[in-house]
Amino acid sequence: MAKLEILHFPDARLRNSALPVEVVDESIQTLLDDMLETMYEAPGIGLAAIQVNVAKRIIVIDISEDHDQPLCLINPEIIERDGEESCEEGCLSVPGVFETVTRAEHIRVRALDRDGNAIEIEDDGLLAVCIQHEIDHLDGKLFVDYLSNLKRQRIRKKMEKKSRQAVVI
Amino acid sequence: MAALDSRAASAMVIQQVLQGRNLESAMQSVADRLQEKERALTAEISYGVCRWYFQLDALLKLLLDKPLKSSQRVIHTLMLVGLYQLLHTRIPAHAAVSETVAATRMLGKGWAKSLTNAVLRRFLREQQSLLQQSDSSDAAQLAMPQWLLQRLQQAWPGEWRRIAESYLQRPPMTLRVNCSKTSVEAAITELAAAGVTAHAFAQIDSALMLEKAAAVELLPGFSAGYLSVQDAGAQFAAMLLDAQPGDEVLDACAAPGGKTTHILELQPDANVTAMDVDAGRLQRVEENLQRLGQQARLTTGDVSLQQGEWRDRSYERILLDVPCSATGVIRRHPDIKLLRKAGDVDSLAERQQQILESVWPLLKPGGVLLYVTCSLLPEENQQQMEAFLARHEDAKEQAIALAVGRKQSVGWQILPGESHMDGFYYALIEKG
Numbered sequence: 001m002a003k004l005e006i007l008h009f010p011d012a013r014l015r016n017s018a019l020p021v022e023v024v025d026e027s028i029q030t031l032l033d034d035m036l037e038t039m040y041e042a043p044g045i046g047l048a049a050i051q052v053n054v055a056k057r058i059i060v061i062d063i064s065e066d067h068d069q070p071l072c073l074i075n076p077e078i079i080e081r082d083g084e085e086s087c088e089e090g091c092l093s094v095p096g097v098f099e100t101v102t103r104a105e106h107i108r109v110r111a112l113d114r115d116g117n118a119i120e121i122e123d124d125g126l127l128a129v130c131i132q133h134e135i136d137h138l139d140g141k142l143f144v145d146y147l148s149n150l151k152r153q154r155i156r157k158k159m160e161k162k163s164r165q166a167v168v169i
Numbered sequence: 170m171a172a173l174d175s176r177a178a179s180a181m182v183i184q185q186v187l188q189g190r191n192l193e194s195a196m197q198s199v200a201d202r203l204q205e206k207e208r209a210l211t212a213e214i215s216y217g218v219c220r221w222y223f224q225l226d227a228l229l230k231l232l233l234d235k236p237l238k239s240s241q242r243v244i245h246t247l248m249l250v251g252l253y254q255l256l257h258t259r260i261p262a263h264a265a266v267s268e269t270v271a272a273t274r275m276l277g278k279g280w281a282k283s284l285t286n287a288v289l290r291r292f293l294r295e296q297q298s299l300l301q302q303s304d305s306s307d308a309a310q311l312a313m314p315q316w317l318l319q320r321l322q323q324a325w326p327g328e329w330r331r332i333a334e335s336y337l338q339r340p341p342m343t344l345r346v347n348c349s350k351t352s353v354e355a356a357i358t359e360l361a362a363a364g365v366t367a368h369a370f371a372q373i374d375s376a377l378m379l380e381k382a383a384a385v386e387l388l389p390g391f392s393a394g395y396l397s398v399q400d401a402g403a404q405f406a407a408m409l410l411d412a413q414p415g416d417e418v419l420d421a422c423a424a425p426g427g428k429t430t431h432i433l434e435l436q437p438d439a440n441v442t443a444m445d446v447d448a449g450r451l452q453r454v455e456e457n458l459q460r461l462g463q464q465a466r467l468t469t470g471d472v473s474l475q476q477g478e479w480r481d482r483s484y485e486r487i488l489l490d491v492p493c494s495a496t497g498v499i500r501r502h503p504d505i506k507l508l509r510k511a512g513d514v515d516s517l518a519e520r521q522q523q524i525l526e527s528v529w530p531l532l533k534p535g536g537v538l539l540y541v542t543c544s545l546l547p548e549e550n551q552q553q554m555e556a557f558l559a560r561h562e563d564a565k566e567q568a569i570a571l572a573v574g575r576k577q578s579v580g581w582q583i584l585p586g587e588s589h590m591d592g593f594y595y596a597l598i599e600k601g
Contacts, residue, residue, distance in 0.1 A: 043275060046170035061170075065204055087201045088181070090171030096277020098173075098181060100198060126202060133170045 004038045004052035008163065009094045009142060010156050018050050018057045018138040020075050024116035028058070032072045032114050035060045040067055044092045046130040048137030051093050059134035063126050073111035073121075076135055080108035087129045089143045097155050101146045103132045173202045175210040176272035180247040182215040183222075187246070192219055192504035218246075218253045219503035220312065220337055225249045225256070227309035231299055232288050244281040247272055251289045255296075262293055312337060316511035317496065324547050328584060332545065335586030336499040336506070342382040343589070345375050345399040345427075347461065349434050353377055356396065363389045372572035372588045373408075375431075376401035394461035399427045400501070402583045402590030403543075405571055406488065407431035409595055410539045414438035416485040420465075421472040421528055422446075426454030428490060428541075433463040439486075441465040442479050444472060473523040485536045487528050491521045493542040493549050497585050497592025518548045525557055529564070532600045537567065540596040545584065547577075550594040554579040557598070567597040 007014050021028060031054060039047040039060055049058040061071040083105025090098040106124040109131055113119050123131070133143060144152045173181075178199045185195035196215060200208055218225065229248055230236075237245045247269060254265035266289045273281045292299065304310040308318050311333040321329040344367070346356045353369050357377060360367045365388065366380040378401070385391045385398060406428045412418050416439045420429045423443035432441055443458075445451045448469045458465055470477040472489075494514055499505050525540070532538055542549050555578060558564050566579055573590060574583035580596030 043172040043271075044170060045172045063204075065207065085201065088173075088199050089202075090173065090275075090277075092171050095171070098171075126204075129201070130170045 001037045002034050003041055004034050006038065006042065006047075006051050006092050007053055009091075009144065009159050011093075013053055014050060014093055014137070014142060015140040016050060016055050017140050018048075018055045020057050021112070024074055024112055024114070028056075028074070029114055031056075031058065032060060036062070036070050036072075039092070042092045045126075046134045047092060048134045050137045050140070057138050059131070059138070061127070061130050061134065063130060071121075071127075072114040073109070073131070073134075074113070074116075076109050076111035076131065076138075078104075078107050078132070078135060079110050079120075080106075082106050083124070085124075085129070087126075089129065089133060091133070091143050093137075093142065094144060094155065094159065097144070097158075099143070099147055099151070101133075101143050103129060107132065171277075172275055173199065174268070174272060174275060175203065175207045175214060176247065176250055176269050177275035178203055178207070178211045179214040179218065179250045180243055180272065180276060182211065183218050183246050183249065184243050186215075186219060186504050186507055187242075189508065191508065192216065192502065213258070214250055214253060216503055217257055218249050219507060221253055221257060222249070222312060222503075222507055223314060224303065224309050224312040225252045227303040227306065228252055228256075228292070228299055229288070231302055232292055241278065241281070243276055244273065244278050244285065247276065247281075248285055248288055251285065252292060255289065255292060266290065266293075307333075312506070314506055314509075317506065317509070320511075320514070320546055321496075324545065325584075331586065332584060332592075335584075336503065338500050338586065340400075340501045340591070341589050342379040343399065343401050344377050344379065344388075345397045345404050345431060346377060347395050347397070347434050348375055349437065351390070351395050356390065359389045363387070370401050370588065372590075373401055373404055375408075376404050378589055392460065397427065397430060397457070397461070399431070400498075400591040401588070402497075402573075402593040403427060404431065405583075405593070405595060406490065406539060406541055407435050409569060409597060410486050410488055410537070412436040412439040412441075412486045416440065417482055417533075418442065418486040418488070419479065419482075419484045419528065419531065420444065420488045420490070421524065422490045422492065423454050424450035426457040428488060429454055429465060430457050430461050430463060432488070433458075433465065434461070437463070442468060442482070442484075444468045444470050444479055446471045473520065473527050475527055480531060483531050483533045483536075485533055487532050487536070487538040488541065489524060489528065489538060490541040491524055491549075493517055493521065493544040494546055495543050496545045497543040497583075497594070500585055501591060514546055514548055518553060521549060521553055522556070525553075529561065529600075534563075534600050536600050538598045538600070540580070540594075540598065542594045543591060544594060545582070545592050550582065550596075551577040551579045554596045554598070563601040565599045565601055567599050569595055569597055571595075 046061040049056045081104035085105035086102045089101045109121045182195045251269035254260045270286045367377045370376045418441045420443045424445040429443045443465045569581040573588040585592035
């Protein structure tokens with residue numbers, strides 16, 4: 001397994017749209033393992049392939065406290081959504097920023113699992129928030145896009161300053 | 170999506186409180202992000218840090234060579250979260266330190282890992298001498314903001330220390346029994362059958378206190394309106410108001426409706442107008458009325474403004490539970506120590522005066538106005554009422570004598586912690 005580098009906002013590559021996975025083979029499974037390792041280490045509860053510069057429709061999630069319930073979703077698709085719920089979100093590509101985002105409360109999702117089997121998931125809690133957040137990534141969308149222009153500009157400046165400092169160090 | 174655990178979430182919550190948001194709504198903002206266990210720990214830590222903030226902050230200042238930059242303020246707050254766990258909880262020290270250090274990365278401040286670790290470990294090594302240093306000041310020892318400590322020392326020369334200590338206690342969960350539907354004895358038996366131990370109060374008939382806090386949905390009779398959550402000290406209000414059948418009653422600052430519903434429990438034939446400036450909070454009055462099967466006219470409006478449909482009537486009874494410094498309920502709302510500033514007291518007293526003047530013309534001759542605050546400060550209490558009585562020849566005080574508390578120059582004061590109650594001030598004024 002290998003830890004991957006996570007791209008940070010405002011990196012343009014986060015704006016790419018991901019392409020569907022055609023065949024779930026060993027290379028995809030290796031990628032899933034690497035993504036999980038990267039996510040746990042970050043620490044995060046969800047990661048999209050786009051965030052590690054792989055433009056494929058793949059997300060990994062684990063919202064359990066003990067990191068023992070990994071969920072791998074390939075070509076995920078939301079087939080039902082209703083209600084509204086606001087939640088404080090943070091993103092591994094925008095480290096240290098937490099803001100309230102309103103999303104659908106309840107969703108039903110169709111996807112392939114790590115073995116290529118078709119599955120359906122339904123949730124109205126944190127998992128639902130996390131899946132919507134990660135699927136957004138696959139379409140080049142970030143949670144800061146839900147904030148006001150002013151707020152997003154402020155976050156962009158903060159992140160740019162941070163990356164400049166990182167170079168100096 | 171970034172992970173969030175109880176330590177990182179607590180730091181975020183307290184950070185919001187330091188920016189002026191109240192603790193309850195700040196807690197709401199992270200509640201959905203956390204699993205149940207983590208949510209409970211976040212609440213415990215966040216309330217605890219607010220309760221002990223001024224002690225923890227004094228200790229942290231001793232531990233930091235130089236203050237952190239304002240943009241790194243959340244790390245300062247996270248260190249307070251660490252200190253609270255080490256000093257005031259039974260969380261093992263190694264777990265408290267390692268979990269708090271791990272939270273630096275969740276907050277996107279991985280650089281602060283070793284600093285946080287060093288500060289917390291140094292505290293463990295030098296705890297005794299650090300506490301000795303910080304405890305030399307009353308404000309740090311009692312975890313009080315300086316201005317409030319001074320005000321209490323002036324107002325309560327004999328009692329200020331006991332009051333400040335009461336702020337550090339966890340409040341009991343107190344219920345009001347709907348005596349029109351059941352009795353306190355029957356309620357205690359019912360609760361015991363559900364595994365909830367409750368005790369009656371000697372000082373007031375309607376109240377009972379739970380040995381351990383419980384979710385309201387689990388209390389038998391709650392949804393049916395037999396029980397409501399209300400501090401015992403607050404339960405004197407409807408009793409003192411003593412509405413009669415057919416009385417027009419104005420509850421001018423009604424939300425969330427604890428006192429409104431109590432008035433109707435004691436006098437179902439009263440015509441109650443429940444008003445609040447906040448439409449959202451008025452919604453909670455409506456929910457409470459519904460749960461108890463009661464009816465009242467609900468109206469959104471600012472009681473200090475001389476307009477609105479509620480002014481078309483005159484009233485036999487007016488309950489003024491005015492906005493105040495809330496210095497009597499700090500054990501329940503420890504964020505008040507952080508949110509309230511010295512200057513607030515004067516502006517609150519001014520607003521209270523406006524409210525009193527606004528409603529007084531609506532009280533019928535022979536009618537009674539009950540002025541209530543959950544404040545301990547004379548400017549909002551007896552001094553406010555002395556000035557009011559001096560301004561109005563047709564206003565006359567009716568004496569109050571309760572089984573707990575003390576008489577003031579005008580009105581009656583209960584101090585927080587007395588007979589397990591929150592601190593309240595009551596004054597009854599009759600119109601001649």
